[in-house]
Structures are given as structure tokens and as C-alpha cells.
Amino acid sequence: MTKRAETSLLTDQVYETMHEAIMNGDLPAGSRLRIRDIAAQVGTSVMPVREAIRRLEEAGLAERVPHKGAVVKGLTxxxxxxxxxxxxxxxxxxxxxxxxxxxxxxxxxxxxxxxxxxxxxxxxxxxxxxxxxxxxxxxxxxxxxxxxxxxxxxxxxxxxxxxxxxxxxxxxxxxxxxxxxxxxxxxxxxxxxxxxxxxxxxxxxxxxxxxxxxxxxxxxxxxxx
The missing domain is CATH 1.20.120.530 (GntR ligand-binding domain-like)
Structure with missing residues (x-):
């Protein structure tokens, strides 16, 4: 239970960090969201990053692209x-x-x-x-x-x-x-x-x-x- 709560808290923190980076232009449209690279940057395991990316996808701010994986969603x-x-x-x-x-x-x-x-x-x-x-x-x-x-x-x-x-x-x-x-x-x-x-x-x-x-x-x- 404690471990699950800690993971959820880390996911919230990673999500907020990535969301802010998208909103301020540090992660522009089309940027690849490499799970291991992001985990290394924010100092977490890959699990919170993977879940944070899933939330970004649900919010319409990220999407899956063939041969690239998750990227910041752009608009035509x-x-x-x-x-x-x-x-x-x-x-x-x-x-x-x-x-x-x-x-x-x-x-x-x-x-x-x-x-x-x-x-x-x-x-x-x-x-x-x-x-x-x-x-x-x-x-x-x-x-x-x-x-x-x-x-x-x-x-x-x-x-x-x-x-x-x-x-x-x-x-x-x-x-x-x-x-x-x-x-x-x-x-x-x-x-x-x-x-x-x-x-x-x-x-x-x-x-x-x-x-x-x-x-x-x-x-x-x-x-x-």
C-alpha cells in the first residue's frame, strides 16, 4: 500500500513536470518522450514516467507515433x-x-x-x-x-x-x-x-x-x- 502511494505521488510529480515543460515550450510539439531518458532527468524509475505519459495521452497532450513511441501531440x-x-x-x-x-x-x-x-x-x-x-x-x-x-x-x-x-x-x-x-x-x-x-x-x-x-x-x- 505504501509503495503504491509513493508511486502515485511520484507519478503526479513527473506529470506536473512534463505538463509544465509542454506548456512553457520546453517540450514543443513532436518532441519524443523517451521513458528512460525522462526517468534519468527527473530521478525516478521508469514506472512513474510511463504512467505520467499515459496521463498526458489521456489529456490529449501526447500521442503514440509508429517507430517513435510517445511524442508531444501537435496540431495540423x-x-x-x-x-x-x-x-x-x-x-x-x-x-x-x-x-x-x-x-x-x-x-x-x-x-x-x-x-x-x-x-x-x-x-x-x-x-x-x-x-x-x-x-x-x-x-x-x-x-x-x-x-x-x-x-x-x-x-x-x-x-x-x-x-x-x-x-x-x-x-x-x-x-x-x-x-x-x-x-x-x-x-x-x-x-x-x-x-x-x-x-x-x-x-x-x-x-x-x-x-x-x-x-x-x-x-x-x-x-x-
Whole structure:
């Protein structure tokens, strides 16, 4: 019993470590998840690593590829477009509902995340930029008081995180492009006014823009490849 509990705890720790590496781009899409190599890196036996990879597969973040074994799951361009289409459906409505009910204290929290996001942009910290952007959006969406909606959106964020990193990095390399912050500025303003239609419109524009930026970056990578 004790050994089983210890193995489960180690599996949780390995899973969190690997999950974080995928979310921050250290393990990009297509990275091979070699069990023995990972076990050596994290200092465990292979069993917790094998179980952690199984959990990643269940979460849709890893997949089995012939002749390669487990790899970090990527998305085709068509799949990515589908993800962003669903994000628009959910996040436009989440912004509308959240703006109707959000408190002034929570709008202040959104403002704080926005300012931290600006600092991350100035310092070219892509992962921190995305973390603060998602935190800002989560505050607004949670105001809608629908946890299933928020969980569904977060799940979609996980699946397209690698491509959000690519898109944000490309935008940082284009100084005249203000799309990393202008939508969030308008979203905070709409939330402060309780303007549900404006919040929904901002999210719609933002996700259309993000889809376009990511398409350009992926096309450039494919050409380079």
C-alpha cells in the first residue's frame, strides 16, 4: 500500500513536470518522450514516467507515433483552425456573460494582470506574457459563474499552447504590431463599464487576429522546413 502511494505521488510529480515543460515550450510539439531518458532527468524509475505519459495521452497532450513511441501531440493547420473556431464560440460568450456580472474588484485584478502582461512584453518573456493574458481572461470568464465553460476553454488553451507561443514570439519580432496588448486593454475597459456586447466583440476580433497570426507563422515554418 505504501509503495503504491509513493508511486502515485511520484507519478503526479513527473506529470506536473512534463505538463509544465509542454506548456512553457520546453517540450514543443513532436518532441519524443523517451521513458528512460525522462526517468534519468527527473530521478525516478521508469514506472512513474510511463504512467505520467499515459496521463498526458489521456489529456490529449501526447500521442503514440509508429517507430517513435510517445511524442508531444501537435496540431495540423486544419486542426488548429478548428480549435480556434471553437474558442471563438466559447470565449465570445464567456466574455459577454462575464462582463455582465464581474465585480469592480475583479476588474482591478484584470488590470493588474494586464500591467504584468505589458511588463512581460517589454522584457520579451513570451511564456509570462501568455500566463498573464490567460489569467486576465480567466478572471473575466469565471465571473460568468459557469465552471464547465471555463474548464472547456482552459482545455482548448492547453491544446494550442505551443502555437500560441509561436504566434506571440512572431508578434514580438514585429514591433509595429500592437495586437498582443490592444485587445486586452479594450477588454478590461469593456469589463469595467459592464459592456457585454463590447467585451464579446473584442474577443471575437482578438481570436480572428490570433488565428491569422498563427497561420502566418506556421506557413513560414513549413516553408523553412
Amino acid at each position: 493547420l486544419a486542426e488548429l483552425v478548428h480549435v480556434y473556431d471553437v474558442r471563438r464560440l466559447l470565449e465570445v460568450e464567456a466574455a459577454r456573460l462575464g462582463a455582465q456580472q464581474i465585480s469592480s474588484a475583479d476588474v482591478d485584478r484584470m488590470q493588474t494582470e494586464y500591467e504584468l502582461m505589458l511588463a512581460a512584453i517589454a522584457e520579451r518573456r513570451v511564456v509570462a506574457l501568455l500566463d498573464h493574458d490567460e489569467a486576465l481572461l480567466t478572471i473575466l470568464y469565471e465571473a460568468a459563474a459557469n465552471p464547465v465553460l471555463v474548464d472547456s476553454i482552459r482545455n482548448l488553451w492547453q491544446h494550442c499552447r505551443a502555437y500560441k507561443i509561436v504566434g506571440a514570439q512572431g508578434t514580438l519580432d514585429t514591433p509595429e504590431d500592437d495586437s498582443l496588448w490592444r485587445y486586452q486593454e479594450r477588454l478590461v475597459e469593456a469589463a469595467r463599464k459592464g459592456d457585454a456586447d463590447a467585451a464579446a466583440a473584442v474577443n471575437n476580433e482578438s481570436l480572428i487576429n490570433a488565428t491569422s497570426r498563427i497561420r502566418v507563422q506556421l506557413a513560414a515554418q513549413e516553408d523553412a522546413g
